[in-house]
Amino acid sequence: MAQLCEEFTLCGLPSGGGGLRAVGPAGLDRVIVTHEDRTVTVYKVSDQKPLGSWTVKQTQKISCPAIYNNLTGEYVVVHDHKVLRIWKDEDVNLEKSFKATLAADIYQIHTLPDTEPLVLFEGGSVRQLDALLSAPQQEIESVISKGEVIRWSDVLLEAGSPVILFVTEKDGLFHLYAQKLNPNICHKFKLDSGDKNVRPLSFVLCFKQEGISLMCLYSSGCIYEMPLLLNRNSTEKVQILPQSLLLKLPNCETSLDHATILVLDETHVAVLGVPYSHQCTVKDCLSIWNISFQTLQAWKEFPEGSSGQLWCFNGKLFVPHGKVLTVIPFTCEISSLAVVLGKLKQPDAAVKSVSSIVNWNTMLRGAQSAQPVPTPELILSKPEPKRRLRNRKSQDVNPQPQPLPLDQFLTEIQSSTKEKIDEQLKSLMRNLQQSNAQLIIAQIATILVSRCKTQVKFYPQKALVSILKTQMLSYSLCPDLMAVALDEADYSMLQLCLQHFPDIPEAVTCACLKLFLSVSDSDLEKVALDLGSVASYVELDQPSSKAEEKMEIVENGFSPLLLEEDSYDGKETSDPLQSDGILTCPISLKRAVLLNEILLSSYSETFLLPCLKDLSVPQVVLFLRYVEYLYMKQCETTSAEIPGDRIPTVNQVLDWISLLLDAHFTVLVMATETRGVITNLHKLIKCQVKLCSQLSKIEGSLQNVRELKSQKSDALYSIEVIKIF
Known part of the structure; x- marks a missing residue:
């Protein structure tokens, strides 16, 4: 399956898309944009801001898109x-x-x-560019015939x-050239669509x-694939490329004027300029096809x-339309028939037995070609030799219960008591092997959750x-498990x-967060949780000998003294997280453990933000105070990371x-x-800005020191003093 994510604007276009x-790549997270007039601009995509812009003189005009040479870190334009x-x-x-002037266009x-x-x-x-720069006025021969015009090229x-590779057009005929350098060989192929009224639009x-x-998109809306056999020896000077039809786009009865095709992966292509359905009246559509x-x-x-x-580039589509250049991130998953059929929801709520496995031969080729498919059975461990069993008879005072057959076990758990299910499940787990264990586990969980x-x-x-x-x-194998756990408040x-679930939807994650923030500390005290290493850094509001010490060391931009100097409005504000110079956690230990699992969960910002808006103001404030505490604890260490397992990193915090600020900006203001938590966050940001400013000054000073040329001295001994201001 493929999906188009939330778009954003990279830059404006003064004269529209034309x-x-x-647009070309210019390193990691950077693109180089060449305008039709006289300007070349480099943008950082994630920040949506220009890093540099260059313009030729008014009497000049850019005739070839600029490129970035990653070997030398240079830009080239014509x-x-x-x-x-x-x-x-x-x-x-x-x-x-x-500047270099060449002998040919x-x-x-x-x-x-x-x-x-x-x-x-x-x-x-x-x-090669280096060969041209060494002799710019060298003679350039012509490979194509007179009147041929290049329409497309790639490497x-x-x-x-x-x-x-480049495609040429002459008198309505199209040819593909493959030009090799080492050795210097040129192959020529003829593109034949079979219809004189049909012409190629995009390659x-x-x-x-x-x-x-x-791949070629023709004006008829057909996408053809032509394999390139560049190593095949042929006596013919012009070979004809074999082609096969991949896709016929809808609503292309009339000839298309302009359209573009891009390959996203082996099974997905993006098409711009073709209606995505017969009902669509807008021709300028971006669509992804399997x-x-x-x-x-x-x-x-x-x-x-x-x-x-x-x-x-880098999982993002760049589309100029109207008066802007839009960036559209996308995702493509590997598609298969099994995946497509597995996503169909069964109307029958009854749980099927494991033995009901789809026979793909029957579905694809009919009943005649169907072969008997063995039904999966529970794979048990091999029995021990009889001699060993006889020797153990006297030792097994309380023999382990024998596991039930799988079909019988699945039937019994729909009516048995919890104690009997636990006993039989424990016996079943000991005899499972990896070949079909995940399928069996998923069915058992589905049956138990359906019964709940x-x-x-x-x-x-x-x-x-x-x-x-x-x-x-995983969540997708049994989606109702977390819903039942939320109803039961099973923390x-x-x-x-x-x-353990890597695929939890953002709505379910927010439902867990809302429950963790609303539960009382007295209820959490009765719950058995895996505390992990959280207790190593959570300092509750209790008297301690550490309260007499004052933190005076500045590490990672944090210092209580700096916080006292930088006030939000010039008035003294008390910090609820500090008591006599020591940080205290605003929540209980077990609530911190649960909130850490939320901070460590995977999410997509597009889907998470709407769900976060359901949190109440007290819940948002409580969560903000805890993440603020986490950030301040991380700033106490030189590594900016709290040691231990299941601890959020600085970036995650x-x-x-x-x-949280994006989802509740108006309410928080x-x-x-x-006011208190917003003031503290503001002061933390000011401290970080100060730190970055000082680091920049130090970086500049060290850069100047490194660039100082060492002066030769005839003296046998000398002392050099370098002052950094």
């Missing part, structure tokens, strides 16, 4: 078809950067990680050597385990229109805990679920502080009871 020439400009991040004026510059950039000329010749690595390379292929099952996975409409341009929902007084807590401790269960069960 004002953008290209203006006026023949002039190369090369610069770095620290260069301010593009006119003062390196450039079509595109391609780059791959850890390889030298390749320059493709409009005549089809390819040169790939074959056996460690780069290969430039993209596809890398699969079977090999490399070229080419294996011919199914639509996700879509997004652009009513304001788009230019048909689409790029993909129908019988109010039935709650086999001991049996469910035993199942959870096997670590073979130990919820703690185990949060520890800061992320949750941001989430207006409510009077939140």
